[in-house]
Amino acid sequence: MADDRDHDHDHDHANPLHNHPPLQPDDESPPGRHEVMTEAMRELLVEKGVLSADDIRAALENIDSWAPSKGAQIVARAWTDDAFRKRLLADGNAALAEFGIDSGGAKVTVVENTDRVHNVIVCTLCSCYPRAVLGLPPDWYRSKNYRRRVVVEPRAVLEEFGLRVPDDRAVRVHDSLADLRYLVLPRRPEGTDGWTEEQLAGIVTRDCMVGVAEPRPE
Amino acid sequence: MTGSFTPGDRVRVIRAHPPGHRRTPYYIRGKEGVIERICGAFPNPEELAYGFDGRPAKTLYRVRFRQKDVWPDYAGAEIDTVDVDIYEHWLNPA
Numbered sequence: 099m100a101d102d103r104d105h106d107h108d109h110d111h112a113n114p115l116h117n118h119p120p121l122q123p124d125d126e127s128p129p130g131r132h133e134v135m136t137e138a139m140r141e142l143l144v145e146k147g148v149l150s151a152d153d154i155r156a157a158l159e160n161i162d163s164w165a166p167s168k169g170a171q172i173v174a175r176a177w178t179d180d181a182f183r184k185r186l187l188a189d190g191n192a193a194l195a196e197f198g199i200d201s202g203g204a205k206v207t208v209v210e211n212t213d214r215v216h217n218v219i220v221c222t223l224c225s226c227y228p229r230a231v232l233g234l235p236p237d238w239y240r241s242k243n244y245r246r247r248v249v250v251e252p253r254a255v256l257e258e259f260g261l262r263v264p265d266d267r268a269v270r271v272h273d274s275l276a277d278l279r280y281l282v283l284p285r286r287p288e289g290t291d292g293w294t295e296e297q298l299a300g301i302v303t304r305d306c307m308v309g310v311a312e313p314r315p316e
Numbered sequence: 317m318t319g320s321f322t323p324g325d326r327v328r329v330i331r332a333h334p335p336g337h338r339r340t341p342y343y344i345r346g347k348e349g350v351i352e353r354i355c356g357a358f359p360n361p362e363e364l365a366y367g368f369d370g371r372p373a374k375t376l377y378r379v380r381f382r383q384k385d386v387w388p389d390y391a392g393a394e395i396d397t398v399d400v401d402i403y404e405h406w407l408n409p410a
Contacts, residue, residue, distance in 0.1 A: 205356065254391070269392060
């Protein structure tokens with residue numbers, strides 16, 4: 099792709115033969131106060147030998163490796179192993195540790211969707227999110243629009259995500275504010291009898307575990 | 317006044333507006349709900365935010381509120397709720 103920089107031809111990004119990442123211009127704007135402080139702190143830590151540049155790189159690489167697929171594996175296990183499901187609901191951190199996941203200091207609290215209750219997660223104060231199992235939160239989760247509205251009019255917000263919850267099913271919003279991190283355990287959909295854990299994990303998306311969608315068998 | 321609550325107890329969130337880093341959102345202050353569970357004791361984040369050690373640890377509760385009690389003009393179903401994590405020093409018996 100070395101000489102491909104000026105390609106201004108029309109092309110379809112869905113074309114698998116043309117699979118460069120979407121182009122995003124470099125941010126050339128002057129750094130903000132917090133960026134300057136962060137950079138100064140990083141330089142000092144490296145200069146004083148507290149951390150190496152490679153430590154910082156490796157930590158960022160580790161954060162980037164967190165992905166919703168871990169959460170999906172946990173949900174699939176809960177669907178197929180009722181004893182695990184009970185352990186997961188009773189003590190999220192201990193159940194995650196069975197998957198080798200360290201949840202850090204936060205208390206992981208798993209809330210189960212049923213035919214009577216639909217759960218949805220928000221952090222109205224900032225962007226608390228179960229990063230150890232879902233990775234970094236999507237932009238909409240951190241947006242003021244979502245954070246402000248989902249506590250006030252959750253059913254309207256869910257409809258915008260394409261999820262209609264019938265009135266006889268309670269919508270339970272969880273405002274994750276301090277030391278808890280919530281994960282929604284969705285309902286296992288009809289039509290998945292006999293599926294393997296791997297197949298099941300394949301339909302459990304990030305949004306299902308935040309509670310703005312429900313898994314559907316493909 | 318703070319108390320030791322058990323699940324099912326009715327509580328009211330203190331309506332106060334102290335300055336500083338607070339983990340109790342404005343919309344829930346003054347509202348009445350029910351203790352859903354005791355989450356355990358955690359170093360007080362309102363102290364941690366300023367470099368103190370957050371000791372003694374505070375009991376954290378999950379409190380369930382009826383949406384109709386939180387928002388008088390709530391448009392959703394009667395059975396809808398919002399669960400909020402609240403530290404003991406923000407709660408009084410209702």
